[in-house]
Amino acid sequence: MNVVPEPLPGGPALAQAFLRGDEKVSHLFGGSYQHESTRQERAAWLDSQSDSRVDRSRLTEVLRSYNAKFNHHEAVRRSLELLEQPETLVISGGQQSGLFTGPLLVIYKIITTITAAREASEELGRPVVPLFWIAGEDHDWDEVNHTYVLDRSGEVVKLKIEAEETGRSPVSYIPVGEESFARPLEQLGELLQESEFKQEIMELASNAARQGSMTSAFAEMIGALFGRFGLILLDSADPALRALEKPLFRALIEKNDDLEASYHKTADDIFSGGHELQADVAAGGANLFYIHEGMRLLLVKKDGRFTDRKGHVAFSKEELLELLEGHPERFSNNVLTRPLMHEYLLPVLATVLGQGEISYWGITGRAFAELGMKMPPILPRMSYTVVEGTLHKHMEKYGLTFEDVLVGLEEKKRSWLEAQDELQLGRKFAEVKASFASMYDPLIEEIGTVQAGLLKLGAANKEKILDQIDFLEGKVVSAMAKQSEAALRQWERIECSLMPLGRLQERVYNVTYYLNKYGLSWLEHLLELPADYSGTHRVLYM
Template sequence: MNVVPEPLPGGPALARGFMDNDEAAAHFYGGHFHMPHNKRQRAAWLDESAGARADRGRLTQVLRAYNAKYNNHEAVRQSLDLLERPETLVVAGGQQSGLFTGPLLVIYKAVTAILAAREASRELDRPVVPLFWIAGEDHDWDEVNHTYVLNRSGEVTKLKIEAPETGRSSVSHIEVGQEAWGQPLEQLEELLQESEFKAEMMELMRTSARTGSMSAAFAEIMGSLFGKFGLVLLDSADPELRRLEQPFFRSLIENNEVLEADYHRTAADIKAGGFQLQADVTEGGANLFYIHEGARLLLIKKDGVFTDRKGTVSFSREELLDLLDRHPERFSNNVLTRPLMQDYLLPVLATVLGQGEISYWGITGRAFGQMGMRMPLIIPRMSFTIVEGTLHKHLEKYGLAFGDVLEGLEEKKRRWLEAQDELELGRRFEETKAAFAAMYDPLIEQIGTVQAGLIKLGGSNKEKILDQISFLQGKVEDAMAKQSEAALRQWERIERSLMPLGRLQERVYNIMYYLNRYGLSWLDELMEIPADYSGTHRIIYM
């Protein structure tokens, strides 16, 4: 592998400002950069505040039970043994549980967490374990029920899994039967090219499908890929975890109005700084969900009670706290309280975030302080585009760089096609049309002296002749394009491989194409790439 930096334009301005250490953005995060001196300060604070977090013994007990089901590796057991010790810290990252792991960025987030934990452990001379937070409590099924594969013909293909009516159930609680897994598994096997690794990859996918839910299948695959690196998995929808989170949910309910005010103040400051908000901060928002008859309802405060937008449920504060005592599994965080809950559960040294996540974490700064916490260090997720060997040759053949692909190739492809016209037929057709018009226009003027109505007829006749010349020109261009069909397919392959659906490769394609082609050892090579926590996009030339 050859890895080359390729900074990308755009992205959320607040996240970009944070990564560039721009004070206008960085102060929303308390200057919490992934630097050695900040790591030491954060570690010292975590030691001092250990009593304010969830009990480590109970936490590791819950995580052992979960990982024994889906991530039962010796390295993971060692990580959990370490986590039980008071000096051990965590580097956490997380994502929703997508079909066959979802897009490549999920893989890159796990890699970032593992490498950052190793580095921090060396620098601090104390154990730091990587942990992946599966956002199984999220309820948007349509966000996770599909993935995309580059098929053997070089086309972008969408795989999707159907499930019974899901309503607003948490993804981890949606049962997916074996019959539902059948179609995407068959599609995947058909789409992937034959390789020495295909049988192993398909068996991994089939094994994961037997687990019964999307989140469980996701955990099974992530464990198979990263368990040997000691990556601990956590499902935010785990009922056993809810019991541990119960005291902090109580604090979130009791301090709800103050927290809401903090979110609004910070959101106003962010907008005043010229930045856009990446998460909604709504008036009266409780920033908590309540699970009612399987549906995950976002709570708001209205007329002194906690309710939802449709009024399906309604509780006084006392009633809500009583329900929390009896049924903690019915409560769930939103994007603004999840960062706080993560910090309550775990001794988080640093958290791995994508640019969108960095932006909405900026809203939580005051809320961390309100709850007696400090925002953890933030590590931008590593970002890559994979360029395979044949594709690299195509880029060089047509004199293209990755930046050209980002901008769009239509104009460059058009110019390339024009350059293939060695007979200069395009120029000659245009000259012919211009010469014809130059000869015909004076004639039309002259016939107008014979009869005025002939001018209109002459103009119409001229346009028909020009249309016929253009028609012939189009036919010639089509014939030339057919002669360049193989080359045009290469142009299409470049776009579909590097910017599928007009988006970055890591946001669309699934890892299965690459594992099928290069085997599980490809992940080992990925783990050997020098870590870069600046957020700079990089190109991996295979």
């Protein structure tokens, strides 16, 4: 693999400013992971605050139980044994679950997490384990029930789990039986070309389909791919975990007004700095969810009570605290309180985030301080586009760069097609139309002197003749395009592979296509690539 940095234009302005090291936004975050002193200081601070986090032995007991179901590897067992020891730190990343692991960016986030943990352990001379936080408490079923695969002919195909109405239930609580996975599995088998690795990939997907929910299927498949590297999995919707989280939920309820004020203050700072917010900071927002009759309801504060916007539930602060004591499984974080829970549970040396996540974490800095915590250093996830060998040859053949593909190929393609016009018919058609107009316009003026109505008729007649010339030219262009049909398919394959649906490849395609082509060892090759925590996009030329 040849790796070439290709910085991307755009992205959330706040995240871009953070990645540039802009001092105007640096106070919003927990320090740059790029600086060795930041890592050393963070490790020392975590050691000094060990009593303020959840008990390690209780946490590892919960994680052992969960990983035994879906991620039972010897390397995971060793990671959990290390996590129980007071000197062990964590590099964490997280994402919602997704069909057959979801988009490639999930894979790259895990690669970043594992790589960073290895490097940090060597640098600090102490154990650092990788952990992946599955956001199973999230309730947006439509975000996780599908994935996209590049088929044999180079087309984008959507695979989707059809399920009954899920309401607003956390994804981890939605039952998804094997019968629901049957059609996507069948499609996957049809789409993947025959290879020496196909049977293994299909077995991984089939095993995942038997786990009973989308989150469990995701955990099974991620465990099969990455458990051998010691990656610990955590489901944020795990009821056993909720029991450990009670003390922080209590603090989030008791100090809710202060926390809300801290979020608004930071949001104002971000706005005044000319940046947009990536998460909603609503007036009266409690930044907590309550699960009522299977529905995950966002709580707001109204008339001194905690309620949801449609009035399904309403509690005083005392009632909410009493419910927490007896039913912690009914409580759930939102995007602004999840980072705080993350910090309470784990000795996090750094957290791996994408640019959108960096932007909303920027809102939480004062909230960390409000609870006596410090935001962990942010480690931008590594970002890639894979360019296969044949595709690279096509790009070189037509003189195309990755940047060309990013901005769109229509103009380049049109120019290339025009260059194939060896008879210069495009120029000749233009000359004919110009010549016709130069002869016909004076004639129209003259006939207008015969009768006023003839001027309008002559102009309409001219447009009809030009339309007919354009029609003929279009037919000629279509005939030429047909002659170049094979080449145009190559152009389409380039765009479809690298910018499917007009989006970055890593945000659309599933990893199974690449594992089927290159085998599970492809993940090891990714882990061997030089680490880059600058947030710079890189292109992998296979």
